[in-house]
Structure formats: C-alpha cells, structure tokens
Amino acid sequence: MLNINNLQVEVGGTTIIKGLTLAVPAGEVHAIMGPNGAGKSTLSYALTGRDGYEVVGGTATLNGEDLLDLAPEERAAKGLFLSFQYPLEIPGVPTLTFLRTALNAQRKARGEGEISVPDFMKLSRDVAKKLGVTPEMMKRPLNVGFSGGEKKRMEIYQMALFDPRFMILDETDSGLDIDALKVVSEGVNALRGPDKGMLVITHYQRLLDHIKPDRVHVLAGGRIVDSGGPELALALEADGYDRYKDAA
Amino acid sequence: MALAELTLSAGEAALLNAFPPTEAGDAARAQIAAEGLPNRRVEAFKWTDLCAALADGIPESDGSAGLIPACLQDALVLDFAPDGFGLEGEKDLGLIIETEDSLELEGAGPLATLAAGFAPRAVVLRVTQSQSRPVVLRRHPGAPMRVRLELDAGARLTLIDTGLATAGLSTGLLEIEIGAGAELVRYSLQNGDTQAIELTHTAVDVADTGRYHAISLMFGGKLARAETHVTLAGEGASCLIHGAYLLSGHTHADMTTKVVHASPNGQTRELFKGAVQDRARGVFQGKILVERAAQKTDARQNHHALMLSEGAEIDAKPELEIYADDVQCAHGNTIGALDDQALFYMRQRGIPEAQAKSLLVEAFVTDVFEAIEHEGVREWFSELARMWLEASSS
Numbered sequence: 001m002l003n004i005n006n007l008q009v010e011v012g013g014t015t016i017i018k019g020l021t022l023a024v025p026a027g028e029v030h031a032i033m034g035p036n037g038a039g040k041s042t043l044s045y046a047l048t049g050r051d052g053y054e055v056v057g058g059t060a061t062l063n064g065e066d067l068l069d070l071a072p073e074e075r076a077a078k079g080l081f082l083s084f085q086y087p088l089e090i091p092g093v094p095t096l097t098f099l100r101t102a103l104n105a106q107r108k109a110r111g112e113g114e115i116s117v118p119d120f121m122k123l124s125r126d127v128a129k130k131l132g133v134t135p136e137m138m139k140r141p142l143n144v145g146f147s148g149g150e151k152k153r154m155e156i157y158q159m160a161l162f163d164p165r166f167m168i169l170d171e172t173d174s175g176l177d178i179d180a181l182k183v184v185s186e187g188v189n190a191l192r193g194p195d196k197g198m199l200v201i202t203h204y205q206r207l208l209d210h211i212k213p214d215r216v217h218v219l220a221g222g223r224i225v226d227s228g229g230p231e232l233a234l235a236l237e238a239d240g241y242d243r244y245k246d247a248a
Numbered sequence: 249m250a251l252a253e254l255t256l257s258a259g260e261a262a263l264l265n266a267f268p269p270t271e272a273g274d275a276a277r278a279q280i281a282a283e284g285l286p287n288r289r290v291e292a293f294k295w296t297d298l299c300a301a302l303a304d305g306i307p308e309s310d311g312s313a314g315l316i317p318a319c320l321q322d323a324l325v326l327d328f329a330p331d332g333f334g335l336e337g338e339k340d341l342g343l344i345i346e347t348e349d350s351l352e353l354e355g356a357g358p359l360a361t362l363a364a365g366f367a368p369r370a371v372v373l374r375v376t377q378s379q380s381r382p383v384v385l386r387r388h389p390g391a392p393m394r395v396r397l398e399l400d401a402g403a404r405l406t407l408i409d410t411g412l413a414t415a416g417l418s419t420g421l422l423e424i425e426i427g428a429g430a431e432l433v434r435y436s437l438q439n440g441d442t443q444a445i446e447l448t449h450t451a452v453d454v455a456d457t458g459r460y461h462a463i464s465l466m467f468g469g470k471l472a473r474a475e476t477h478v479t480l481a482g483e484g485a486s487c488l489i490h491g492a493y494l495l496s497g498h499t500h501a502d503m504t505t506k507v508v509h510a511s512p513n514g515q516t517r518e519l520f521k522g523a524v525q526d527r528a529r530g531v532f533q534g535k536i537l538v539e540r541a542a543q544k545t546d547a548r549q550n551h552h553a554l555m556l557s558e559g560a561e562i563d564a565k566p567e568l569e570i571y572a573d574d575v576q577c578a579h580g581n582t583i584g585a586l587d588d589q590a591l592f593y594m595r596q597r598g599i600p601e602a603q604a605k606s607l608l609v610e611a612f613v614t615d616v617f618e619a620i621e622h623e624g625v626r627e628w629f630s631e632l633a634r635m636w637l638e639a640s641s642s
Contacts, residue, residue, distance in 0.1 A: 050592050076598035088593040092611025098594075101607065106598035141611070158597065 001026040001197040002166055007058035009039075009046040009222075016042040018222035019058065024166075024215075029198040031208055033233060034219035035241040040201045041085060043219070044170045048082045049075050062166055076102075077109035079165030083155040083172050090142040095154070098142045099124060099161060106162060127160045131187045148175030156187040166197045173207035185210030205237035220244040259302030260284055266306060267365045271350050276365020279358065286358045295531040295563040296502040298358070298447075301471040302417070307443055309390030309416025314439065316384060319624020320408060323382040326371060328391040333371055342377030342403070351396060354423035355451035359475050363421035363449055367394030370423075375430075378404040382622070385420075387411030389444070393420040399430035399458075406622060407434045413469070415443030422450040426458040428482060434462040435625050439632070440469030442498050449475045456482030456511075463490040463620050465629050467636065468499030468528060476505045478516075480542075486515040492616040492629075493520075494636045495528035495560075502531035509542035509572075516547040521613045525556035525640060535567040536577065543572050549579040554586060554612060556605070556640075602641040610637055 002024040009017035016039045024030045034040050045053045047060055049072040060067045067075055090098060104114045115123070128138065131153050143151050152172060159167055169188065173181055188211050192198065200211055208216070208230065216233045218226040218241070225244050226232065256264070260280055267273035286292070287299035309330065316325060324343070325336040333347070348370045353360060373383070373395065383405060387393055390413070399405060411418060426432050432452075440446050446469050452460050460478055478487045493501045507516050522530045532551045553562045566581045586608055594604035613633060620626035 048596050050596075051588065071601070072592060072595035073598050073600045073604075076596055082596050084593065084596075088587075088590045090590055090594070090608070090611070092614060093607055098597075098607075101603070102594070102597040102599050105600060105603065109598065109600075162598070 002060070002062055002199070004060045005058055007046065007060060008056045009042055010054045010056050011042060011052060015056070016222055017046065020219070020223055022217065022224060024197045024199060026197055027194045028214040029192060029200060029211065030215045030217060031200045031202060031213035031233060032217050032219050033202060033205075033236055035244075036203065038219045039222045040219055041170055044082055044168045044201060047168060048072055048080060073105065074109065077106045081159050081162060081164035081167045083159060083167065083169045085171040085174060087143050087151040087155050089144045091144050093142055095138045095140060095142045096124065099158065103162060124161060127157060130190070131157045131160065132183055133157045149177065149180035152176055152180065152184055153187075156184050160187060160191060165195070166199075167191065168199045168201065170201045171203065172200070173202060173204065181207070181210060205233045208233045218244055254282070254284055256280075256284060257299065257303045258305045260299070262305045263302070268368045270368060272353065272364040272367070275353070276361050279361050292357070292504070292533070295529070296471060296473050296500070298471065298473075301445055306417050307415050307445065307470075309413065311389040311414035311416070311441065311444065312412050313386045313388045314410055314412030316386065317624065317628045319622070319628060320382055320384060323384045323408070325384045325386055326395075327386050327388070328393040329388045330390045338381070340379055340381050342375060343379055343383075344374040344376065346372045348372050348396070354453075355421055355449045356477065357449065357475065359447050359473065360421055360449040360451065363392065363419035363447060364394060366392035366419045367421065368392070370394040370396050372396040373398070375399045375403045375405050378402070379406070382406040382408055385409040387413070387418055387420065389413035390416040390418055392418075395422050397422065397424045397432070399426045399432055401427040402429045403427065404431045405433070407432060408436070408625065409434070410437040410439070411446070412439050413444040413446060414441035417445045418447070420448035422448070424450065424452040424460070426452065426454045426460055428456040428458060430455070431459040431461065433621060434460075435620065435622065435629070436462065436464035436474065437629070437632070438464070438466040438469070438472050438474065438501070440467060440472055440499075442470055444469035444472070446472040448473070450477070452476070452478040452487070454478065454480050454482060454485035454487065457484040458482060459485070460487040461619070462488070463617065463629075464492070464503070465632065466491065466493040466501040466503065468493065468495045468501035471500045471502075473502040473504065478506070479508045479510055480514040480516070481510050483511045484513040485511065488517040488619060490518070490616045490619050491520045492613045492633070493522040493524070493530050494613065494633060495522070495524045495530050496526050496636070496640045497528060498526070499528045500531075502533070504531070504533040506535045506537070507547070509536070509538040509545045509547065511541060512543045512545070514542055514545050514547075516549070518549040519616055519619075520551040521616050522553040522562065523556055523609045523613060524553065524560040524562055527559045529561040529563070531563045533565045535569065536579075538570040538572050538575055538577065540571040543574045545572060545575040545577065547575070547577045550581070552580070552582045552612075554609060555583060556586065556609070606637040606641050610634060
C-alpha cells in the first residue's frame with residue numbers, strides 16, 4: 001500500500017526527514033510516535049505535497065504509484081487523505097459547498113461523473129449522523145467558529161465522506177476531551193478495511209487506546225529509530241522518548 | 249519672477265475643444281486652461297494620474313451600454329448616449345423628470361467640474377413619493393451624464409447605474425439630495441475594458457434620518473475612478489457605502505470616498521474589498537470627517553484587499569478626522585495575499601489550485617454584496633464576480 005523509501009525532506013534549507021523508510025501494507029494501521037520536533041508533521045506534509053516541504057531524496061508510492069511528482073489535489077484524488085492537526089477555517093465558503101466541490105473535483109480527476117445534489121445530500125446526511133455533525137455545522141462556513149472538538153469531528157467526517165484509500169491522522173487527539181476522543185476514534189475505526197491503510201501520528205499513547213495500531217514506529221531526529229507492536233507505545237508512555245535521544 | 253507657462257498635453261488641448269458652449273463647459277475649460285488635468289503631484293490623484301491617462305488625447309469610444317438584466321425588466325431606463333438622452337419603460341406617479349441647461353454645480357473637485365462641463369444639460373429627477381419601480385441610468389460609451397436627483401421627505405428610490413464601455417472617455421456627475429427620512433438605494437456597476445476611461449463623481453446631501461445606501465462593483469478600465477462625497481447634514485442621517493473591485497490585466501480602478509458628519513447621531517458603514525492580479529492597480533481613498541457638532545456619530549470603515557500576483561498594486565489611504573468628542577469611529581485596512589495554508593488545505597481535499605483560489609476570492613469579496621437588498625441585483629453582481637474569477641483563473 002504505502003511505501004516510503006529513504007525519504008529526505010528539507011524545510012527552509014534545513015533537513016528534517018533524514019532517510020525515512022516505512023511500509024504500511026493494505027489493511028493495517030501504523031502509528032508514528034515521537035518527541036516534538038521529530039519531523040512527524042513534516043512527514044505528513046511531504047507526503048501530501050505541501051509547498052515548502054521539499055523532497056530532496058527517496059521515494060514514496062501508494063499502491064505502486066509515485067506520489068511525489070503529483071500536485072496535492074492529484075494525491076487527494078488518488079485516495080490520500082490528511083486529517084490536519086489544526087484544521088483550517090475557510091471563511092465565506094459554506095461547509096456543504098466546500099464538501100461537494102471537493103468530492104466532485106476528486107471524482108472528476110478519477111474520471112467518474114459528478115454526484116447529483118440529492119445523492120450528495122443523502123450521503124452527507126447519513127455520514128453526518130454517525131459522527132455527531134449537526135445540520136447547523138453544515139450550514140456555517142467551513143470550520144468557522146467551530147470548537148477544537150468540532151473541527152476534528154469535521155475532519156473525520158470529511159474522511160468518511162471522501163472514502164480515501166490511505167489516511168494520515170496528524171495529532172488527531174490534540175484538543176479533544178475524552179468524549180470527543182471516543183466519537184472521533186469510533187469514526188476512524190469504522191473506516192478501517194482490508195483494502196485501506198492508515199498512519200496515525202501522535203505524541204501520546206492515549207489515542208492508541210482507542211485506535212489500536214498493528215505496528216508502532218518511533219520517529220526521532222528525522223528517522224524511524226524503533227518499530228514494534230502495540231506494546232511499544234505502552235513502553236513509550238512509561239519511559240518517555242529519552243532513550244532515543246542518542247539515536248536522533 | 250514670471251510664473252511658468254502651463255504647457256497643455258495633447259489630451260488637455262483636445263478637452264478644451266470638446267466641452268460644449270455652456271456655462272459649465274466654460275468653467276471646465278477655464279479650469280483646464282489654468283490648472284491642467286490633475287496628475288500624480290495632486291494629493292487626491294497621486295495614485296490615479298488622470299493627466300497621464302489622457303496625455304495622448306481623448307480615445308475613440310467603443311463598446312455598448314450593456315444589457316439590462318432580466319431582474320430589472322420592470323425598471324424605468326434613462327439612456328445616456330453621446331448625442332442625447334432618452335427614456336425607456338413606464339414611469340410611475342411621484343417621479344418628475346425634467347432637463348435643465350444650466351444648474352449650479354453641487355459637486356466639488358476636478359472630476360465634478362469635468363463631468364459637469366461635458367454634459368450639455370442635466371437630467372433632473374424629483375421623487376415626491378416612494379417608487380416601487382427601480383430607475384436605471386444606462387451609460388453608453390463616451391456619453392456624458394449629469395443627473396440631479398431630489399428625494400422628497402420620506403420618499404424611497406432604487407437606482408442602478410451601469411455601462412459597458414470598452415474604450416473612450418465617459419463622465420458622470422450625480423448630485424443627490426435625500427430629504428428627511430428619505431432613502432436612496434443605489435447599485436453601481438462599472439464594467440469597462442483597458443481602453444476605457446470612466447470618471448464618476450457623486451455628491452450626496454442627506455437630511456434628518458435620511459439614508460444613502462450604495463453598493464458598487466468595479467472591474468476597472470484604462471482608468472476608472474468613482475468619487476463619492478456624502479454630507480450627512482441632518483440629525484440621524486446615515487450612509488452605507490460598500491464597494492468591490494476585481495482587477496486583472498492592466499486595469500485601474502479607484503474608489504475614493506469622503507463622508508462628512510455635520511450633525512449628531514449620524515451613522516456611516518463602509519466596507520470595501522478588492523482582489524487585484526497581473527499588472528492591475530486598485531486604489532482606495534476613504535475619508536470620514538466628523539465635525540464638532542456631530543456628537544454621537546457612529547462610523548466604521550473597512551477596506552481589505554487581496555494581491556493575487558506579484559506585479560499587482562493596491563494603494564489605500566484611510567483617513568479619520570474627528571472634531572467631536574463623543575463619537576465611535578473605527579477603521580480597518582488590510583492588504584495581503586491569499587492564505588497559503590487555506591489553499592493547501594483545500595487542495596489536500598482534492599480541489600484544484602485554480603478552483604481553490606476562485607472559491608477563496610469569491611468568499612472574500614461577496615460579503616460586500618450581502619448588503620444588496622434586491623435579490624436579482626445581488627445575484628447579477630455575484631454572477632459577474634464569478635465570471636471574472638473563472639476568466640482570471642483559466
């Protein structure tokens with residue numbers, strides 16, 4: 001599914017990711033944990049093609065297709081989704097307009113027809129109910145005036161609506177209280193599937209109580225310095241990241 | 249020491265011959281002979297150099313008056329053509345239309361003098377009772393327009409002024425008196441092209457609790473300038489002035505406003521938004537003057553603009569001048585680029601870059617149109633803005 005080989009990424013002339021290799025097979029959820037400044041968000045932006053995150057070496061493919069030469073919107077149409085740590089407010093663009101525009105743009109890029117307005121309304125309502133997204137939220141401009149929890153719910157809502165093949169969740173637990181965390185985690189778990197993959201980026205173990213990973217990797221100093229099963233996350237929670245200081 | 253002789257440009261010399269032999273024409277001739285056209289050394293024109301724009305003479309007129317949208321089919325249309333003035337549509341009771349060959353000038357400044365000078369006569373509209381039918385002022389390319397509009401106490405009128413000159417010099421002068429409790433709602437569309445020079449001066453005087461409510465949309469031209477001078481003369485008088493400018497190519501649009509609060513309890517609401525790309529230039533000059541007598545004035549001015557390309561230019565001069573001590577006045581002015589983070593966020597969701605930009609710009613400017621009460625006009629302006637966005641992002 002997602003294959004990253006010896007990836008190197010520069011931001012503003014500084015190398016942040018220094019040769020990262022990682023493979024997430026279809027059907028699996030992998031967690032990336034690491035201290036602040038390890039390059040976790042840089043990895044998510046480099047994979048999704050944000051300007052300023054310059055890949056200077058290595059490869060990244062999704063189902064064998066090269067990602068790195070594609071524009072961000074082309075990667076999205078290939079089924080790559082990033083749930084943002086800080087979802088953006090888009091003033092003046094109603095949520096429903098935004099969602100329908102994005103969904104149709106993805107479908108068009110894949111050579112599929114536009115979704116009709118009634119079909120879209122039904123789809124958006126069905127998904128909204130499951131994630132506690134209210135009709136009031138849908139009427140407002142995207143994320144404007146939303147609480148931190150509402151913004152994260154809206155991210156997962158979009159994830160469910162667009163039905164991507166590979167999902168990157170960047171610090172999805174930050175800013176969530178325990179109830180919101182449950183709702184969001186249930187939403188994420190419902191999107192797991194045999195032909196889908198997920199990369200869960202988090203600083204704390206807490207999220208992984210709710211979204212159980214198949215593998216856990218430790219990112220420090222721009223490299224994967226340790227990998228293991230879910231027990232690795234528990235060990236990190238107990239011991240912290242100190243023992244990777246030298247590795248970084 | 250002898251004063252240096254003023255050397256007239258080809259354009260200034262051509263103007264001297266172009267004014268009709270009227271009092272106002274003579275006044276305009278005298279002004280140009282004495283001072284020339286305002287250039288960038290004149291403070292109020294420092295970003296809009298009229299002298300340079302007309303340096304080579306008066307450009308040939310081209311284009312059309314534009315179509316009146318279906319939502320205004322019931323309107324009374326006042327047609328201003330280079331060779332005269334005509335009426336189309338039905339006129340309701342309470343609207344008196346006359347022409348005057350000689351009227352004292354109410355506006356101030358070179359643009360007002362110029363526009364008065366070009367107009368062979370003024371069309372005088374007197375509104376004695378509220379009009380349900382809108383009035384459209386349709387300007388043909390190169391046509392001089394002068395309109396005197398008087399709203400009697402309590403009368404209400406919706407006025408639309410529009411034109412579609414692609415080349416030539418078009419001038420407009422509107423002198424408006426809004427009586428006590430009366431209301432003028434005005435929608436202006438300036439939709440020119442890079443060879444058109446369009447100059448409009450509006451002078452408004454508002455009596456007690458009267459209201460001037462104006463929303464405009466400008467696409468610029470070789471040089472387009474809309475000046476609005478409002479005097480809130482009566483107690484509790486108010487004005488709302490909203491404007492949007494969308495500029496691309498080599499166009500230039502200038503929105504210059506001055507609101508004078510002369511009496512207590514007046515209210516001003518100004519919101520201007522612009523998006524400028526390529527080598528285009530947008531100018532906003534907004535002055536609010538609160539006189540000593542104008543206690544309890546509540547005035548707000550906002551101008552926000554987006555630079556969509558490196559070579560674009562936006563010049564803004566917000567000015568508050570306050571002589572009363574018990575007032576609420578606020579202004580805000582920002583000029584920036586599109587938010588990169590928002591753009592990336594939208595692209596990550598699959599929206600192509602050009603479309604994402606369009607959506608963001610549309611969202612940015614459309615709150616200017618929210619004050620448009622006429623649903624059809626609001627849709628018309630929004631559609632024109634969308635068409636501009638589509639054309640400019642392709």
